[in-house]
Amino acid sequence: MASVSATKGMPFQNIILTLQDYWADQGCVILQPYDMEMGAGTFHPATTLRALGPDSWNAAYVQPCRRPTDGRYGENPMRLQHYYQFQVILKPSPENMQELYLGSLEAIGLDKNLHDFRFVEDDWESPTLGAWGLGWEVWCDGMEVSQYTYFQQVGGIECKPVSGELTYGLERLAMFVQGVDNVYDLDFNGAGASYGDVYLENERQQSAYNFEHANTEKLFRDFKEAQEECAKLLAAELPLPAYEQCIRASHTFNLLDARGVISVTERQAYIGRVRDLAKGCCETYLKKIGGEE
C-alpha cells in the first residue's frame, strides 16, 4: 500500500478499508455499522440473529462499541468508552478459516515471517445473549489482536450449522501495527489526523455523561419501556424490531451500571431480563425464517 509509510505501519482507517477489501474478496457481504448503541459487534443482528437457522451467511462490518464503565475521560492510554470492532461472521465456518484469518493479518502488514502468532484458549460466553462458543484469543508477539470463536449456542438455541466469528479490536490492533503506546497518538488517516483529533473530546464529554449526567430515572424508565415494547413486538411476530428493543435495553442497563445505581444482586436480575428478551427474539426469528427450534 503506497500511502503507508514503512516504519509507521498502516493508518487506522486503512486497516479498516483493507480488512473490508480482504473479506469482500472472500465473498462476505460488507455491511455498515448498525445504527444503535451496543456493547459489542456480536450484538449486531447480522451476527446474533443470522447465526441462527440453516442458511449460509458470510458478512463483515465495523461496529462502534460503547462500554460506559470503561470510560476514562480520555486520560487512559488504552481504555475507551467508545471504540471500534471489526467483525466477521462465516456460516458455516469453513475448513480453512484459520488460514483465511491469518491471511487478513498478512493483508494489514503483519508478516508471518516476522511475527509470532498464537491461538491461546479463550472460551466466549455472553450471559446477556444466552450465547457461548469455544475458540481462542489470537496473540501476535504476545499481544491479543483478535477473538476467534465457534458459536455453539445463541439465545439458548443450538447453532446448526456452526458460525465462525472473528472480532478484531481495531484500536489495539492499530496500536500494535503502528507501534504506538497511546491510542490518541494513532495515525488515523495518514494525512495528519490523529485518533485524538477525532475522538479525544468525545471521550471526555461522553465519560462525563456516562458517569455524572445520565438521568437514571429516565434510564430506568427506558429500560422498562424497551422491555415492554420488545414483548409486544414479539407477540406480533416482529422479531427484527423486537431485537432492536433488546439492544436498547442492554445498552440502557450498561449506562445504569456505569452510574453505579445497580446493586450486585440486582445486576443478575437485569442480565436475566435482557437474556429473556434475547431468547424471545431468537426463537421468534427462527420461527419466522422457517428454521426449526
Next chain:
Amino acid sequence: MADLLIELFSEEIPARMQTQAARDLSKLVTDGLKEAGLTFDEAPAFVTPRRLTLCVNGLPDKTPDISEERRGPRTDAPEKALEGFMRGAGVTRDQLEEREEKKGTFFFAKIEKPGRPTGDVVAEVLEATIRNFPWPKSQRWGSSSLKWVRPLRNILCILDGAAVDLTVDGFTANNKTFGHRFMAPEWFEVTDFADYEQKLLDHKVIVNADKRADAIAAGISSLTSEKGLEWVEDKGLLREVAGLVEWPVPLMGSFDPAFMAVPEEVLILTMKKDQKYFVTRNPETGDLAPYFITVANTETVDGGAMVRDGNERVLSARLADAKFFWDQDLKGRLDDNLAALDDIVFHIELGKVSDRVARMKSLARKLADFIPGCDATEAERAAELAKADLVSQMVYEFPEVQGVMGRYYAKAQGETDAVADAIRDHYAPAGPSDTCPTAPVSVAVALAEKLDTLVGFFGIDQKPTGSKDPYALRRAALAVIRLITENGIRLSLQDAVNAGIASFAAQSVAMKDTSQDFGLLAFFGDRLKVQQRDLGVRHDLIDAVFAKGDDDLVRILGRVDALGSFLGTDDGVNLLAGYKRAANILKIEEKKDGTEYGADVSAALLSQEEEITLFEALGAAETDALVALEQENFEASMTALSTLRAPIDAFFDKVTVNADDAVLRANRLALLAKIRAAVNTVADFGQIEG
C-alpha cells in the same frame, strides 16, 4: 507383528487439556484393542498444540480364532425353537450334532469364529474413540456433527505402513500429516512412527512434549547464563509453554528497570500468568532482574527481533498499568479504604465485608490472650486492615495478590512488621501443604478470619454436604486445626466458637442454627480425623480420645500420641487384651442379668489374693492416672495404667468371675467394671481396634 500409528490433527488444543488427552487417547484405543483380544508391546502417546498421536507396537495381524460350542433345544422340541437357535448361532441343520445328556437329547452347535483382521478392529476402536472422547469441553464446527475440542482437520491411521480403511463423518483415514503451521505447512506421507517423528522434525515440529520442554529449558539456560543471570525452573509453566508451541524458540527481552519499584509478586504475576514469560534473577542478590524469556513458536527471518520488540512493548504496557496502580494506591492510606468495605457484600445473610472486619477485630483481640507473645492491640489492628487492600486498584486488577499488597501498603504507612505480615498471612494456610503462619499476630488474625467464616456459614446452615462445599469450609476447619496444633495453642474450641457466635450476636445477625456450637465441634472432630489419618495416625485412637469429650486440640493430640506409643509396648498390648476380656465378660453377663454393673466393689467380699491385689492396684492406678492427666503428663498416665497389666493377668488366671455364690459373683463383676472405669479415665479403650 504390526505397528499402529494414529494422529488426530486439529486446530489448536488448549494447553491445559493436552496431557490428559494423550492419556485418554492411549487408554481408549488400547482398551478397545485388548477387549477384541489383541495384544501389544507398548503404546506411547504424544501431544502438540495441533496433534494427538498414539503409537501401538507389536500388534498381531488378527485377533485370535475363537471356537465355542452352544447347546440348543432338545431334539423333541418344536421346529420353531430349533429354527430360532440355528438363526441365533448362525449355523444350518447339517452342522448340528445330537448328543444325549442327563435331561434328554439336545442339539449342539459348534461355532467357529475366525480371528478378525487387526485393521478392522482398529477402525472400529478409533471411530468409537473419536466419537466418545472425554474432552472437558468440546464443540461442533461448520456443518459437521462430530464433536472435538476444536475443529478436527485430519485423521492419520496407518497399520503396518498402510492406511486403515476408516471413514468418520467425512474424514477418510490416510497416511498424511502436515508440518509446522508457518514454517513448513505442506503435507507429507509417513510410514511408521520413526518416519513420522523424523519427518515432523524436518518440518519443524517436535512431537514429544518432554523434548520440547527440555529444549525450552536448555534454551533459557543458555540465554540467561550469557547475561550472567539465572532462572528458577518452573515445571508448571514449562509444561504449559511446551503445550503452546510445536517449535520452541526462546527469546530474551528486557523491561525498564524503573518498573522494579513495583512489588516483585506483581511483576512475576504479570509476566508468568498473563504473558507466559519466564522470569530471571540476579544470582548474587537473588533479586528479580529486568529480563524475561518468551518462547516463540517460530523462527522469524530477522532472528526474532520483531517478536522480541513486540513482546517487550506488550509487557511494558502491562507493567506501566501495574506501576500506575501501585503509585495510585500509595497516594492514599489503607485506612482510607475501610469505608469502601461497607459497599462490598460478604454474604447476603452475613453482612458487608466491613461487618466481617469488625467481627474479626473483636475475635483477634480475644484470641490474642491464648497465643503466647501475641500483642492484642497489634492483632486487632492487623484484623482491621486485613481486608483493606481488596479495594485497592492493584488488587482490583490482580486479585491473586490480595494480602501481599496489603502488607506493602501497611509497611508504607508505618505499621509494625507484625501487623504488616499478619495482613499478608491471614489467608493462610490454604490447604494441607500450604505454609502455616507461626508469627503470633499472624496466627491470631488467620484464626479469627477462619472462625468467622465457619461460625457464620454454619450458623446460617450453609454446611458442606457431600462433594458440595462452596464456601470452602472444610479447608477453613483444616486451617484452624493446623494453626492451633502446629503452634501449640492451648484453647477450648468451644470457647473460640462462642467468641465467634458472640461477635455475630453483637451485630444482631440472624442465625438459623440454634444448637450450642452450630455442630462445629463435631465438624472439627471429623476434619481432625481426616487430617490425622492423612498423617498416618490411627483413627480409632482419635475416637478413643475424642470419646472423652475434650475440646483442646493440643491436649487431644498429646493424648493420642501417648496412647499410640503405649499401645506399641508389650504392657499396652496386654493391658488392652485384659481390658477387652473384662469388657466382654461384663457385656455378656450384663446382658444375661439385664443390669449394668457399677464399679462399687465391696472390699469385705474380696477373698482371693489376686482379687485383693487387683482391687488395690486399680485404686492406685486410677488415682495416679487422674493426677497425671491433670498435669497433662500423658506418658505418666499410661505408665499408671501399665501397672495394672500383671494384676489383671493374674486375676483372670486364678479367679473365677462367675462364682456359684451370687453375691461373690456380683462383686467380681463390679471389680471388672472398675477395671473398665479405671482404664477409661485415660481413653475409651472400647473404641480401640485389635
